[in-house]
Amino acid sequence: MKTKTLIAGIILSLFLFTELQAQYKVGDVVSDFILKNTDNKNVSLSQYSSAKGFIVVFTSNSCPVAKKYESRIEQLNKEFGAKAFPVIAISSNDIAVNPGDSFEEMQKKAKSAGYTFPYLYDESQAVARQFGATNTPHSYVVAKEGSRMVVKYIGAIDNSVDDASKADKKYVSDAVHSLLKGKDPEVPVTKAIGCGIKWKKS
């Protein structure tokens, strides 16, 4: 009996450990999450029953790189929301470090920028950890395969932070276009210079 409990304990702790350490790679299945939107309503992926997938972007009010991408994220939602690949934006920074990322400031930003997508507050940082997001902006394109949500792309939105018009590789857009055609993205992973997510001191 003791051995069984011990084994069960080990299995459980391994499970918990992997859950905590979950850092999605392309091909991994995404677990659903529930976070509060700037309109105070909870949002989860499963609410979007007709979505073919999502563009999940970890972003921030205060990061200058994220600011550069603000309107591009809005454009992505305008273009792909209509094609059942809506944008879900998530802010995960510790507001003790970046007070400009507080829920109130997020509400102001969503209003002033006229965001047409949910801008979710990941107060516990659990969703950023679940995805393995490290930067802002950090984007994940996920696609529905049956009842599962599978990671198809991780990385930058495009290859020109400073000037959107100079971007000749639009990674997220290209990834979603491929997925809409039933193909996996040609470039599944990229890296980008950005602000590190400000983690809470544990």
Add this chain to the structure above:
Amino acid sequence: MFFPSKNIAMKTFLIIVLLVLSAASAAFSQQILKISKAELVSILNDPSDKLHVIHFWATWCGPCVTELPEFQKAIRESDENKVDFRFISLDFPSEADQKLTSFLKKNNYTFKVYLTTETDYNSWIDLVDQGWQGSIPATLFFNKARKVHHFAGEPLDKAQLVKTIQSLL
């Protein structure tokens, strides 16, 4: 006779003033150099027995700005014959000339800063370190000749910098 000599004296004076001014501006403008991807790759492949410290930062990055004085202090405590510091700025090209120049001037930083000209960051981030996700500040310590490679993806203070450098020399 009187006028020409005065003229010559005046001209000489002007020339000296101009020379001093241009030397001063050259010294200042030298602070910001450009670095291409090819140049970065060539530094990363430097076979000489020297510890390179490449620091990636930008004026728009709060933690980077806080950290820079620590680097300035660490440079003072390091043997420049053994350690080669290089500061690579990831400032946005559209703002760099103005922001970076005034930032360096205001803070009296004397180290050379290289502005990256390759803004397709995905094309070179992995060349610096496979584990680097691209957030800054980030610092790479390496010495190819001694197979030393140490990457720090978080801000460092002077004590950490000096300790890391000592341990890698």
